[in-house]
Amino acid sequence: MAGNGNGHEEFSFNNGVVARNGLAKVQTHKKQSEICHDDSTTPVKAQTIDELHSLQKKKSAPTTPIKGSEGAFATISDEERQQLQLQSISASLASLTRETGPKVVKGDPARKTDTTPKSHVTHHHFTPTLNISDSALKFTHILYNLSPGELYEQAIKYEHGSFITSSGALATLSGAKTGRSPRDKRVVKDETTEVELWWGKGSPNIEMDEHTFMVNRERAVDYLNSLDKVFVNDQFLNWDPENRLKVRIVSARAYHSLFMHNMCIRPTPEELENFGTPDFTIYNAGQFPCNRFTHYMTSSTSVDLNLARREMVILGTQYAGEMKKGLFSVMHYLMPKRQILSLHSGCNIGKDGDVALFFGLSGTGKTTLSTDHNRYLIGDDEHCWGDNGVSNIEGGCYAKCIDLSREKEPDIFNAIKFGTVLENVVFDEHTREVDYTDKSVTENTRASYPIEYIPNAKLPCVGPHPKNVILLACDAFGVLPPVSKLNLAQTMYHFISGYTALVAGTEEGVKEPQATFSACFGAAFIMLHPTKYAAMLAEKMQKHGATAWLVNTGWSGGSYGSGKRIKLAHTRKIIDAIHSGSLLKANYKKTQVFGLEIPTEVEGVPSEILDPVNTWTDKKAYDETLLKLAGLFKKNFEVFANYKIGKDNKLTEEIVAAGPIF
Ligand SMILES: Nc1ncnc2c1ncn2[C@@H]1O[C@H](COP(=O)(O)OP(=O)(O)OP(=O)(O)O)[C@@H](O)[C@H]1O
Numbered sequence: 001m002a003g004n005g006n007g008h009e010e011f012s013f014n015n016g017v018v019a020r021n022g023l024a025k026v027q028t029h030k031k032q033s034e035i036c037h038d039d040s041t042t043p044v045k046a047q048t049i050d051e052l053h054s055l056q057k058k059k060s061a062p063t064t065p066i067k068g069s070e071g072a073f074a075t076i077s078d079e080e081r082q083q084l085q086l087q088s089i090s091a092s093l094a095s096l097t098r099e100t101g102p103k104v105v106k107g108d109p110a111r112k113t114d115t116t117p118k119s120h121v122t123h124h125h126f127t128p129t130l131n132i133s134d135s136a137l138k139f140t141h142i143l144y145n146l147s148p149g150e151l152y153e154q155a156i157k158y159e160h161g162s163f164i165t166s167s168g169a170l171a172t173l174s175g176a177k178t179g180r181s182p183r184d185k186r187v188v189k190d191e192t193t194e195v196e197l198w199w200g201k202g203s204p205n206i207e208m209d210e211h212t213f214m215v216n217r218e219r220a221v222d223y224l225n226s227l228d229k230v231f232v233n234d235q236f237l238n239w240d241p242e243n244r245l246k247v248r249i250v251s252a253r254a255y256h257s258l259f260m261h262n263m264c265i266r267p268t269p270e271e272l273e274n275f276g277t278p279d280f281t282i283y284n285a286g287q288f289p290c291n292r293f294t295h296y297m298t299s300s301t302s303v304d305l306n307l308a309r310r311e312m313v314i315l316g317t318q319y320a321g322e323m324k325k326g327l328f329s330v331m332h333y334l335m336p337k338r339q340i341l342s343l344h345s346g347c348n349i350g351k352d353g354d355v356a357l358f359f360g361l362s363g364t365g366k367t368t369l370s371t372d373h374n375r376y377l378i379g380d381d382e383h384c385w386g387d388n389g390v391s392n393i394e395g396g397c398y399a400k401c402i403d404l405s406r407e408k409e410p411d412i413f414n415a416i417k418f419g420t421v422l423e424n425v426v427f428d429e430h431t432r433e434v435d436y437t438d439k440s441v442t443e444n445t446r447a448s449y450p451i452e453y454i455p456n457a458k459l460p461c462v463g464p465h466p467k468n469v470i471l472l473a474c475d476a477f478g479v480l481p482p483v484s485k486l487n488l489a490q491t492m493y494h495f496i497s498g499y500t501a502l503v504a505g506t507e508e509g510v511k512e513p514q515a516t517f518s519a520c521f522g523a524a525f526i527m528l529h530p531t532k533y534a535a536m537l538a539e540k541m542q543k544h545g546a547t548a549w550l551v552n553t554g555w556s557g558g559s560y561g562s563g564k565r566i567k568l569a570h571t572r573k574i575i576d577a578i579h580s581g582s583l584l585k586a587n588y589k590k591t592q593v594f595g596l597e598i599p600t601e602v603e604g605v606p607s608e609i610l611d612p613v614n615t616w617t618d619k620k621a622y623d624e625t626l627l628k629l630a631g632l633f634k635k636n637f638e639v640f641a642n643y644k645i646g647k648d649n650k651l652t653e654e655i656v657a658a659g660p661i662f
């Protein structure tokens with residue numbers, strides 16, 4: 001029967017009873033004593049399944065010995081240290097109207113052994129009150145600095161839309177929001193921030209008052225405390241040890257916890273034991289909306305920054321980039337106070353120690369071009385430039401994945417493996433093979449991975465003063481040259497302008513490319529007036545003799561629709577020539593209108609594309625488009641023309657004169 005190729009009837013079930021002829025075949029000619037004996041392996045040292053399972057997991061290494069006497073908790077026992085850590089977390093989660101923090105306990109509520117906690121902690125502000133509420137009776141389980149493996153398990157068990165892709169990454173969905181919500185980002189205006197920050201037209205800082213912040217904070221904290229468990233990440237920002245920030249992220253999703261595990265700097269076990277009180281805390285209650293009856297609220301999303309309290313509250317968006325860029329905003333406030341310039345830029349360093357910065361708005365190529373197999377990666381998106389040189393703010397990278405290919409971007413492609421968070425991508429339901437061309441969920445598909453996933457990452461992520469400053473603009477009009485050399489005034493002009501173009505087609509009804517100007521190539525994240533950052537950049541570039549370049553990673557041979565995006569291979573050759581110093585030695589000619597110095601030759605790049613006019617068949621259309629873009633630049637710059645940049649008006653006048661002339 002078996003082996004007759006037609007086993008269907010034989011092995012069918014009839015009313016729950018196995019067909020007799022199905023059983024009849026199970027025959028052995030061995031003696032009773034030989035059955036079930038397999039001498040090739042030794043039996044497990046367990047009598048029960050539970051015992052077997054307990055063998056599987058080894059206790060994590062005991063807490064590391066503390067060197068010297070430094071550190072907040074240096075002289076105390078492990079148990080006391082654990083208690084203090086829990087107390088600090090309970091304090092973070094404390095409701096400010098009910099006087100006490102929640103009862104917090106470490107561990108997963110789903111684990112049998114964790115459900116009756118032996119020790120827990122409640123945080124008291126004043127004297128403990130007898131006015132017990134239901135919420136005060138429950139425990140909030142804290143999943144503290146889980147590992148990627150543990151976070152994968154949490155995500156897959158509890159979060160819809162979590163899958164392991166064929167390369168081992170964790171595919172997640174960010175929900176209704178697949179990008180940041182700049183119109184819902186608010187900053188508390190108090191006596192200090194009113195004078196210090198940039199407010200009004202063009203500023204990203206939309207005001208809210210302290211009271212409304214507290215209403216939203218309470219809403220987020222109540223939401224988080226109502227859950228069985230929350231994730232807490234204690235991590236660092238900034239690889240410059242003297243200007244390091246301790247950040248705590250409280251969130252409800254494993255996806256958020258893994259994202260921040262990747263994006264912030266990961267503490268060593270020893271650093272974690274001595275973490276103490278965070279310098280800044282994020283409350284991410286993104287699944288829960290804000291209340292539109294609340295003053296200032298204009299949608300169900302609110303991302304709120306309170307610099308005095310050093311806190312950020314997220315309601316109504318699960319897009320993880322809000323956390324990353326919220327912290328970047330904080331750095332844009334704190335660092336300039338210390339004469340350190342914060343930059344929306346990528347950064348890498350050559351074998352000879354030459355550092356390059358890559359400024360640019362979203363999608364212009366910071367991550368793509370700073371990830372360079374011939375150079376060491378310092379970071380892809382957020383840096384500081386201080387007296388000792390540059391330092392990365394983050395511990396990971398955040399790459400755009402749309403149309404990603406192994407051939408064109410091998411290092412990024414290969415970084416998408418176990419531990420990497422892949423947001424909003426589409427994959428084959430069976431093979432789990434990702435289709436990077438698929439925009440069904442969003443065009444803004446993303447990968448977040450620790451920086452050490454790039455084989456030639458420079459650890460620690462610091463470097464000397466930059467030699468080259470590359471301004472990236474993705475010009476969808478196709479009139480900016482692929483590369484031009486800038487003088488200092490031009491650099492400041494383009495830095496303050498922050499030009500790039502949104503391409504038609506991504507938004508319905510948009511028929512032609514739309515110019516966007518975003519001061520300092522990141523107006524959404526800056527806190528002070530753009531001229532403050534510009535003055536610092538000018539001063540540092542001058543002092544350290546850096547050369548600036550404008551690189552168009554956008555269109556050539558016509559605008560979006562008729563022309564083509566400049567080949568990544570050509571842009572890479574241009575960047576190579578900048579790094580090697582060969583471009584500095586090229587012959588230059590000046591362009592009309594923008595007055596840009598363009599090289600006549602770049603190794604590996606067809607010379608005819610270096611002057612964009614050559615690539616357009618319709619020269620009249622080229623002239624018109626060039627003037628149109630110049631007009632947009634001029635109009636955008638009007639608001640800045642009256643600001644003083646630097647010590648006197650000299651630099652301001654020079655900068656205004658460095659714009660297009662027509
Ligand atoms: N010539 C080119 N130069 C650079 N990037 C190009 C070029 N042609 C196409 N691209 C594509 O443009 C995108 C650049 O995205 P990238 O992730 O580098 O943006 P980013 O500047 O890091 O933005 P964000 O700040 O949002 O992370 C990539 O998808 C890359 O493949």
Ligand SMILES: O=C([O-])CC(=O)C(=O)O
Pocket residue numbers: 179180321322324325361362381398
């Ligand atoms: O913040 C994001 O969503 C991604 C990013 O780096 C940017 O937009 O500059």
Ligand SMILES: [Ca+2]
Pocket residue numbers: 366367380381398399400
């Ligand atoms: Ca990026």
Ligand SMILES: [Mn+2]
Pocket residue numbers: 344362381
């Ligand atoms: Mn960015």
